[in-house]
Amino acid sequence: MNLASIVDPHPADAVALVVGDRHVTFGELRDLTGRARGGLRALGVEPGDRVAIVSGTDLLFVVTHLAVMGLGAISVPLNAASPAAALAHELRLTGASVLVAGRASAAVAGLDRESLPELEHVISADEQRWEELAAADPVDVVDRSPSDLAVLLFTSGTVGVPRPAMLTHGNLITNLDQVAEVPERLPQPGDVALGVLPLFHVFGLNVVLHLGLRTGSTVVLAPRFDPVGTLELVRRHHVTHIAGAPAMWKAWLELESAPDDALASVRVATSGAAKLPVEVAERFESRFGVHLDEGYGLTETSPVVTASTGTDSPYGSIGVPLPGIEVRLVDADGEPSLQDDPGELWVRGDNVFPGYWNDPEATARALTPDGWLRTGDLAVVDGEGHLFLVDRAKELILVSGFNVFPAEVEDVLGEHPDIEAVAVTGVPDSATGEAVKAWVVPAPGTVLDPDELREFCRRSLPRYKCPSAVHVVDALPVGLTGKVLRRALH
16 A cells, blocks of 8 residues: 555546646646656655655645655655744754755755755755656655555644654545545545645645545645635636635635625535634625534544534534544543533544654653543533534643633633634632633724723633733734644743
8 A cells, every 4th residue: 555546546637636727637647756756766765764845735745745655755744934943943853864845945945954964855946956856767656554654744733842743654544534434525526626725734635635636536726825816716616625724714704805606616615723613604604605514633633533524513513523433532530521521532543643753752641552542622522422622631721620711711702892813821820720811812993901801701701710811912823724822822
């Protein structure tokens, strides 16, 4: 087996990718990938070597990524927008021997090569070296076992430090098969998916790119999310499937110039990577006639764990587990949680990663001896089996021994008409152990009074759940998928 072989079964003249005005067929993609494998082999890349890819959502990324895995090497997609220092740290951490870079990468240009002794080759599109690499004589795909590593992907680091998660060929293919078990969410040949999520993120990589290539459908690659430009791509290419983060759906809602039939061709719209506000989902369906199916996953699960597509899950629910995935909710004592009581979500299945690269301590904290992944996310299940996320276990605030979930305070403050965005964290307190602290962004043209906001909370929350301090800020630090980076707030 080899994940890179997902492009092989499809007709040579079927369109695999749309990149700008270029339509890349599966036959052309197979040829480009085979030649890139030959170019990487000529550089000395062997099975198990790490090859970093620093590029946008483009053809260079796709061809290089497939070629690396096809050789049995390990693809290491990195954020092209990272500063040079962060990029150098990730290269050292993964021990990459080759770096393939797209055009105009300031971070790659700013690398101190002397500080990266393991980095033997930098192949840059700016220097036309990638074109030379991709013109080599083709070589065949190398057979791999399900346990061989295919990709190292850095986690989002919304709470702790980002770590490279090891994903095997078996992990990624298994999750594609698990998604395929529910035909309502599966694209078919002739369907068109919008590929606007970054490919260095597991959501864009496996749920959009790999799934599209596996099913023989077409993926329209968009270099970045622009509300107007991406809606035009949907119209022009008759996009049928869209996967995105809540910030994307909200941006389209706020686009007054968008016609109500702008998404008329869309059959399946999937939201993930962050919690989807119920209000956004309801307004989106009311305006565009498209139901948003919320799902849940992590880098460590390749990524999809649950989905609401094809179910009767209400808005606010992340749906039910995919076939072949076990989930359980566990309380602080490691015992099963009762119905309607929050518990940490644990996951087990062949899609669950084997651990973090060269970090046995972090791996041991994440995985139980019998293969359960401790996600760190708190959830509840209703009587119908629908799961609802509550908060991050690590973000639970203990005030005088009482549990305070940041999300419940954020929900209350989010109802204030003058608040644009809000995040809540716990801070040390000598009297209560911890106290609640809120960070709020005012809506345009408004002025927020912290004292008034605390009083606003007291109308809906017990006193111990109300913020002891409210800070008014211009913006909240967020990751690419819209999650608030609470570590930055701390």
